[in-house]
Amino acid sequence: MHPHPRASLACLTTVLLVAACSPDSKQPDTGEAPPVETLRVEEQTVTSNNHGLFDVDFEVKDGERVQLVLEDPNNGYVGTQLLIDPDGNTALDRDDWSGSHNELTEALTGAQYASTLNWPVREEDGTLAPGVWTLSGEILDRTQEPNKHADVEATILYRTDDAPTAGTAHVVMAYCTGVRDQDGVVEAMEAGVAYWQELYASWGITLTVEYTDIEVDPALPDTYEGVEAYGELLAGYDDYPLLMIVGDDINGDSYIYGEAAAIPGPATATRISAVEVSWLAHAGANGKFSDGEIGILGETMAHETGHYLGMFHPVEDGWQFWDAVDDTPECNSMSQCQDKLGANLMFPYPVCTSMVDCAPQDELSDGQTGIIQRYVGVD
Amino acid sequence: MRRALAFLAPLALGSSALAAEPTVALTNDNVVIQALRARSAVPCAALADQPDLAAELYAIAEADVAPAWVSLRAASCLAERFSTDGRFVGWVSPWFTDDERGGLGLAALTSSLANPATRSVIEPLARQAPLRWRDLYARRLDAADAAP
Numbered sequence: 345m346h347p348h349p350r351a352s353l354a355c356l357t358t359v360l361l362v363a364a365c366s367p368d369s370k371q372p373d374t375g376e377a378p379p380v381e382t383l384r385v386e387e388q389t390v391t392s393n394n395h396g397l398f399d400v401d402f403e404v405k406d407g408e409r410v411q412l413v414l415e416d417p418n419n420g421y422v423g424t425q426l427l428i429d430p431d432g433n434t435a436l437d438r439d440d441w442s443g444s445h446n447e448l449t450e451a452l453t454g455a456q457y458a459s460t461l462n463w464p465v466r467e468e469d470g471t472l473a474p475g476v477w478t479l480s481g482e483i484l485d486r487t488q489e490p491n492k493h494a495d496v497e498a499t500i501l502y503r504t505d506d507a508p509t510a511g512t513a514h515v516v517m518a519y520c521t522g523v524r525d526q527d528g529v530v531e532a533m534e535a536g537v538a539y540w541q542e543l544y545a546s547w548g549i550t551l552t553v554e555y556t557d558i559e560v561d562p563a564l565p566d567t568y569e570g571v572e573a574y575g576e577l578l579a580g581y582d583d584y585p586l587l588m589i590v591g592d593d594i595n596g597d598s599y600i601y602g603e604a605a606a607i608p609g610p611a612t613a614t615r616i617s618a619v620e621v622s623w624l625a626h627a628g629a630n631g632k633f634s635d636g637e638i639g640i641l642g643e644t645m646a647h648e649t650g651h652y653l654g655m656f657h658p659v660e661d662g663w664q665f666w667d668a669v670d671d672t673p674e675c676n677s678m679s680q681c682q683d684k685l686g687a688n689l690m691f692p693y694p695v696c697t698s699m700v701d702c703a704p705q706d707e708l709s710d711g712q713t714g715i716i717q718r719y720v721g722v723d
Numbered sequence: 724m725r726r727a728l729a730f731l732a733p734l735a736l737g738s739s740a741l742a743a744e745p746t747v748a749l750t751n752d753n754v755v756i757q758a759l760r761a762r763s764a765v766p767c768a769a770l771a772d773q774p775d776l777a778a779e780l781y782a783i784a785e786a787d788v789a790p791a792w793v794s795l796r797a798a799s800c801l802a803e804r805f806s807t808d809g810r811f812v813g814w815v816s817p818w819f820t821d822d823e824r825g826g827l828g829l830a831a832l833t834s835s836l837a838n839p840a841t842r843s844v845i846e847p848l849a850r851q852a853p854l855r856w857r858d859l860y861a862r863r864l865d866a867a868d869a870a871p
C-alpha cells in the first residue's frame with residue numbers, strides 16, 4: 345500500500361547543468377583517437393508538486409546504464425516510485441515490490457539524505473533503450489509527510505562499458521582519528537583488503553585501494569545517518585571512488601562488524617556515501633587479530649561492499665524474504681538455507697562448523713555477480 | 724586467502740583472583756551462540772530464555788567462539804540484562820584488568836551507558852583499566868556525556 349498518491353502530475357523540472365566527466369580525460373595526448381567516454385554526469389534540481397511528487401527526465405544514449413542519486417537538501421526522505429522508458433512503458437514500479445517477499449532495490453524504500461537507483465539491476469531488467477526516461481519519485485519531510493514544492497537534487501551518472509563482465513573500482517579506505525595508532529590494526533586491514541581484492545577479482549572486478557585518514561570520531565554513527573566529512577572527502581576525487589571508513593565501532597555497539605549505507609549506495613559524494621567497518625568487532629575480546637579474524641574481516645569488507653553495490657542477502661534471517669535474483673537457490677529453513685547458501689558471500693551470517701572455525705563465504709551466483717558489475721561506479 | 728584456521732586457544736581466564744570459571748558447557752549448536760552469530764544485531768531482549776541465561780552469556784563471552792563479535796555481543800547482553808545478578812561484578816571485573824579481555828570490557832561499558840545503575844558499577848572499573856583500553860573507554864564515556 346502506498347501512503348501517498350502515485351506520481352501522475354507533472355511538476356516543475358529545472359535542468360541546471362549537464363557536465364561531462366570521464367576518468368580517461370586525464371590521459372596524456374598520444375595523438376591517437378580519444379578513448380571512449382565511459383562516464384558522464386548530469387545534475388538537475390527538480391521541484392515536487394503539492395503531493396510531494398516529482399519527475400526527473402533524463403536522456404539515455406545507446407549502451408548506457410544509469411545511476412540516479414536523489415538528495416533532499418533539507419534532509420527529509422526521498423525515494424523512487426516509478427521508472428518509465430522512452431516508449432512510456434513501466435520498467436520499475438514500487439507497487440510491484442512493496443508487498444513482495446523479494447528485494448530488488450532500496451531506491452523504492454526511500455531514504456533520508458540520499459536515495460540511489462542503479463538501473464538495470466539484473467540481466468532480466470534489460471538494457472536501457474536510448475531516449476528520454478522518467479523517474480517519478482516522492483519526497484517526504486522529516487515527519488514523513490509529503491514535502492510540497494520542495495527541491496530535490498538529482499545526479500544522474502551514465503556509464504558506457506565495453507566489457508560489462510569485467511571492471512575496476514577505486515576504493516578509498518580512510519582511517520578515523522587515532523585508529524592507525526592501534527596495535528596491529530593497519531596490518532590487519534591491509535591483509536583483509538588483500539582477501540577482499542582476491543574475492544572480487546574472482547568475480548571480474550579489480551579493486552584499486554588507496555589509504556588515507558579522515559578527521560572523524562572513531563565511534564562511528566550508523567551509515568544511514570552518515571557524516572558530512574564523508575561527502576567532503578569524496579568531493580576531492582573525480583572518479584567516484586567507494587569510501588570505506590575504519591572506526592572503533594558503529595552506532596555505539598561494539599559488536600556491529602560493518603555496515604553499508606544503502607542497497608545500493610550512492611556513487612556520488614554525499615554524507616552517507618560510505619561503508620563502515622569496525623576493527624574492534626573483528627579483533628574481539630583481546631583486540632588482536634588472528635588469521636581467522638582477518639579472514640572474516642576480508643569477507644566483511646566484501647559483504648558490505650556487496651550491499652553497497654546492490655546485492656541483498658540471498659535469504660534473510662527468518663527465511664521469509666529473498667533477493668530478486670533467479671539463480672540463488674530457494675530455501676525456507678535454517679538448515680536448508682545454510683546447506684544451500686552458507687558459502688555465499690551475501691549469506692546473512694557466517695556458518696561456523698565448530699566453535700572456532702567458520703566456513704569461507706566466497707561464492708556468488710552469476711546473477712549476483714551481474715548486479716555488482718552493473719553498478720555504475722564500477723567501470 | 725581462505726579462512727580455514729582453527730585457532731584452538733584454551734579458555735584463558737587470566738590471573739585475576741576475581742576470575743570465575745564458567746560453569747556452562749558450550750557446544751557449536753548452542754542456540755544463544757547461533758543467535759549472536761547473526762550479521763545483523765540481535766536484540767538482547769530477544770535471546771531465548773535459558774534456565775540460566777546470565778551464566779550462559781558469561782560462558783560465551785569468556786569462550787573462544789568465532790566470529791569474534793559473538794563474545795562481544797554476549798558481554799553486551801550480560802551487562803544489559805543481568806547487571807543486578809549477584810555474580811555480575813565478579814564476572815565483569817577481570818575484563819577491566821586483563822588486557823586480553825579488554826574488548827569484553829568495552830562491550831559491557833557501552834551497554835551500561837543506557838542504564839545509570841549499571842554504569843555506576845562499570846565506570847569505576849573502566850577508569851582503572853590497562854592503558855591500552857583506558858583511552859577507548861574514556862572516549863566512549865566522554866561521547867556518552869556529550870550526547871544531547
Ligand SMILES: [Zn+2]
Pocket residue numbers: 647651657690692762
Ligand atoms: Zn549483510
